[in-house]
């Protein structure tokens with residue numbers, strides 16, 4: 158198959174399949190890759206076993222994610238049709254490209270962010286270690302219109318923080334924010350009812366572009382306000398807690414989606430410091446109280462790491478106490494995973510928390526948080542809400558982020574609305590089941 162570059166006349170009947178692993182940011186990259194492949198003359202295949210080119214967009218965040226990526230590569234390689242090419246991109250390709258290329262002959266092309274996955278090389282592309290940031294990002298590439306009534310929009314790549322457990326800055330590079338105009342053009346083209354803004358450190362959007370006269374949050378405030386004028390719902394994922402000042406809270410509350418996704422990771426001050434992060438239990442609770450004082454129905458999500466080096470029983474008790482007091486609507490709980498090249502792996506080995514103990518602590522927190530989530534969901538029963546219809550049976554209110562939180566199971570949805578992409582309905586909540594709500598449509 159000859160190499161195809163953007164702008165050339167592509168021969169027909171070449172097809173691609175993309176399997177995406179990992180976080181929402183990867184989904185945006187895949188959408189942009191799909192746009193690029195379409196421009197290059199490829200059509201989407203109906204399944205991986207039908208495709209001429211299979212792309213696996215990998216995740217390398219922690220060890221289980223790497224294992225899943227490798228298992229997926231092997232499975233897709235097994236099932237591909239004769240002559241089909243297999244390309245691997247995403248974080249695992251970026252981080253361990255050379256090792257992958259050497260260890261997995263199944264792979265035809267290992268491509269970092271934005272590299273050409275259609276390359277005709279018959280041998281794997283060996284990777285050079287990246288000294289600076291990627292030379293070319295997928296961020297500005299076109300993407301196909303959204304199929305779902307909502308879409309992720311990635312507004313920046315990379316991260317300027319150095320959290321002790323996180324390898325992302327080492328392979329995604331420093332933060333590069335997109336121009337506001339480019340983001341808004343993408344939002345307009347997507348024609349979605351809900352836009353979910355994502356970045357590694359979303360509240361820092363634009364800081365790398367800002368003049369000194371602008372404060373830390375000016376750019377994100379402007380971005381949220383502009384997107385909210387174009388789309389009914391705008392949701393923000395991953396806010397670093399120190400960035401959540403009153404102005405940002407006010408701006409989020411001025412939209413129709415009072416949803417706050419705070420990445421806290423832990424609350425015990427000594428542990429948070431060892432994570433090289435900002436904040437402590439009292440500061441976090443103060444922000445949460447402030448949000449609820451302004452909007453009692455605001456929804457709060459966070460994520461926490463259990464078993465970070467040096468974590469003690471007192472730290473665990475502090476986290477349990479916080480969860481009880483904060484009454485978060487949603488929380489993601491993870492055990493610590495030592496990642497090469499991070500601050501945490503250089504810590505004294507005597508600080509390590511045995512994996513079994515980390516799992517026990519996670520189970521303890523999960524039990525508490527699941528009960529809180531279930532209770533908070535049950536408290537919604539009897540109220541009315543606006544729901545974005547996603548299928549004949551379900552949708553979401555502002556309280557649920559797509560693919561992350563629960564859903565609203567709809568009853569009595571008029572047939573004509575099922576096929577109207579991006580329809581909103583009013584519905585009365587008549588029950589709850591764990592994280593999900595059950596609601597009856599009362600009006601369009």
Ligand code: SF4
Nearest residue numbers: 316318320323325357
């Ligand atoms: S804010 Fe911290 S955890 Fe998030 S990407 Fe940046 S370094 Fe990693």
